[in-house]
Amino acid sequence: MAERRFESADGSGQRASIRVRAPARDSQTGNYKCTVEWVHSGEKELFELWGIDSMQALQLALRAAGDLVNGGEEALRWEGSDEGYLGFPRTYPEFLPQALLRKLERMIDREIAAHTRKSEAERKRRQREQARGRAARKKPGPGRAKMP
Structure with a gap:
């Protein structure tokens, strides 16, 4: 559904990305799941965020994506930007x-x-x-x- 790409702030050429997949309804519970894919340092991690409805699942996924990017060990910058802002507002x-x-x-x-x-x-x-x-x-x- 959405992706943001990052590059290392130190110029080492390392790349990272975060992807948020569209919310999907679970047929058994009726709740919604939104998956976040965090690719960094050669690793790929998947996180599932659940909500009562698709909006809540999406909100939780975006918040988690921001926490993952802002809380990482790597010094990243949003691809194409000169600023240190990574594009995820504080929640x-x-x-x-x-x-x-x-x-x-x-x-x-x-x-x-x-x-x-x-x-x-x-x-x-x-x-x-x-x-x-x-x-x-x-x-x-x-x-x-x-x-x-």
Whole structure:
């Protein structure tokens, strides 16, 4: 269903990949299974994640894929990216109390809003500097006649 490929961050040429197979319904239980295939360091590991429905099985498989990739011994990078982000967002355990989950979400939202405000202020500052630079280049200097 989906695959992500990685390469070693140290330039050694080693490769890894993670594959998530489509959820499949078990005829005996009615539950769904999603298989994750983790290929790294010359090994291939298969993991089965079970859910009450196909969505839960898929969510658990994606979380497991992220945990496998982010928790590995190897220093990996997402193929084609220069950043250290491996493409799997952080998740939180579902068993945490709802009040704590809401508190964490509010904290995250505040941090995102602060970062956005800072980035926007920086963008506007750069635009003002660029506009000043353009205006300075257009002004006639001393001793220059202004063209009609």
